[in-house]
Amino acid sequence: MKPKIHRGRLSAEGFRFAVVASRWNDFLTSKLIDGAVEGLESLGASEDSVEVFMVPGSFELPSVAQKIAEGGEFDAIIALGVVIRGETAHFDYVAGEAAKVGQVSLDTGVPVMFGVVTAETLEQAINRCGVKAGNKGYEAALSAVEIANLYREIESRKQEPGVKEKAFPHVV
Ligand code: INI
Numbered sequence: 001m002k003p004k005i006h007r008g009r010l011s012a013e014g015f016r017f018a019v020v021a022s023r024w025n026d027f028l029t030s031k032l033i034d035g036a037v038e039g040l041e042s043l044g045a046s047e048d049s050v051e052v053f054m055v056p057g058s059f060e061l062p063s064v065a066q067k068i069a070e071g072g073e074f075d076a077i078i079a080l081g082v083v084i085r086g087e088t089a090h091f092d093y094v095a096g097e098a099a100k101v102g103q104v105s106l107d108t109g110v111p112v113m114f115g116v117v118t119a120e121t122l123e124q125a126i127n128r129c130g131v132k133a134g135n136k137g138y139e140a141a142l143s144a145v146e147i148a149n150l151y152r153e154i155e156s157r158k159q160e161p162g163v164k165e166k167a168f169p170h171v172v
Helices: 026-042 058-071 091-098 101-108 122-127 137-160 163-167
Strands: 015-024 050-055 076-084 112-119
Touching: 015 026, 015 137, 026 050, 026 076, 026 112, 026 137, 050 058, 058 076, 058 091, 058 101, 058 112, 076 091, 076 101, 076 122, 076 137, 091 112, 091 122, 101 112, 112 122, 112 137
Parallel strands: 015 050, 015 076, 076 112
Antiparallel strands: none
């Protein structure tokens, strides 16, 4: 058996993206923003299809992502931040709150990417922000494009007549 495989296309054309980024550790989050914008641009996003919203710290990412999602203007949101365990006694609270962007996705239906670097040390964080081990902002941007396309494809199936009948032949 060879089931049909659906995979979001890597084309940003025709989509709108919001980047929500933390100012905390801004010497690193600025690299994540650059990476995300570069990633979107490389997949065909136009300048006016990308907007960046700044928040004080990663703790604020979910609430602002939710506000943006509720506005209904964007097809995907990319949340960016850097939380370093060595730098804060409340690492777990900040990182845990930041990860709630996943719940925002589920609650609003707008995909939110988790582009937050959670690192044990400053060195580790630096390496994940485009110095050695890639750039988490760039990666999150590519994921945003893929998921926005996949959502659109899945959404478009709802409009096709007969989809429900095919999936639930016993339902009349
Ligand atoms: N915010 C971060 O994004 N990264 C951190 O490492 C960090 N530390 O170290 O505390 C941090 N704190 C700020 C926090 O996100 C909130 O902005 C603040 O608590 C106000 O709600």
